[in-house]
Amino acid sequence: MSNDQIIIGTNATLREALKQLSKAGCKCLIVVKNDKFVGTLSDGDIRKALLSSSNLKSSIKTIFNNNAFSINKKDLNEEHIKQAFLKYKYDVIPILNEDKSVDKVIRWAQVFSEEPKVLDHQIPVVIMAGGAGTRMKPFTNVLPKPLIPINDKTVIEKIIESFVNVGINNFLISINFKGKILKAFFEELDPPYSIKFIEEKSPLGTAGSLYKLSAEMQTTFIVTNCDVIIEVDHQDLINFHKENKYDLTLVASAKEIVIPYGACELNEEGNLERILEKPKLDYLINTGLYIIEPSALDLIPKNKFFDMTDLIDSLKKRKRKVGVFPIDDNAWVDIGQWDEYKHAVERLN
Secondary structure, three states, X not given: OOHHHHEEEOOOEHHHHHHHHHHHOOOEEEEEEOOEEEEEEEHHHHHHHHOOOOOOOOEOOOOOEOOOOOEEHHHOOHHHHHHHHHHHOOOEEEEEOOOOOEEEEEEHHHHOOOOOOOOOOOOOXXXXXXXXXXXXXXXXXXXXXHHOEEOOEEHHHHHHHHHHOOOOOEEEEEEOOOHHHXXXXXXXXXXXXXXXXXXXXXXXXXXXHHHHHOOOOOOOEEXXXXXXXXXXXXXXXXXXXHXXXXXXXXXXXXXXXXXXXXXXXXXXXXXEEEEEEOOEEEEEEEEEEEEEOHHHHHHOOOOOOOOHHHHHHHHHHOOOOEEEEEEEHHHEEEOOOHHHHHHHHHHOO
């Protein structure tokens, strides 16, 4: 990886930093001003800023760590670097020239072998796959939405694969529409991981079927829609949820929406102030991936249509904590509609 991919200037916005982290595939960027090292910016720094008073257009100037660790090139030796990585658990270490410019950046994986990131402990995953997939007709006239192909695998296999790669092997799948086809698919597939089906006799929304788990679910668990593929550090997500003692955490995509028209801005008298050509709006969009505490299941009614938004509202009314874990828009693929599906086929090739 070149230095350019991991180095960012102080004038960058949070949106630009998120995108660069995603592109670089790391958790920390090196911050420079006038080509001189001034600090580091981690994904955690960005999350804290977004969840406080900052927005995606805010500058990183006030949130990066300006007291970050670095090593002078003249003091560089392999043992020094190893000890620094092990002691402080850094993701990257900048090596500086005498004038404080960055000579190179050393990543953890360059010093230690890059082993697969396996979660500290097992956590079950519930996949909500009972919907009719009306936005994906005519495919869903024949197949349930989870079995729509993405190149050589189905959507649900791609989703499960993302969890299996971090050591998760316990899956529960909520089914209703064309559920027999989905069950037959996994019977034929005979996967090496555990699959249990939660059968809905009638559609129960995006959270209603979770009621059936209230008696047996004793641990924190993940819930995902069956039409989203999300690139996220699952351990970071779980740590964020646990450390903040949330009852429910949703993963949100930092999305920029462009209005393709000139928007009229009025003054206090109702007269035209100005016209904004193709204004851009920044939002954190719910991706359909959640971490939930089992105690939240007590709020789900039995055999009634109940969406995840209803569960979130019920938690908030009771003053229980709901968290938001921001990710870059490029880390989220929504396969629930045709335009996004075509994009996913190209991107996940």
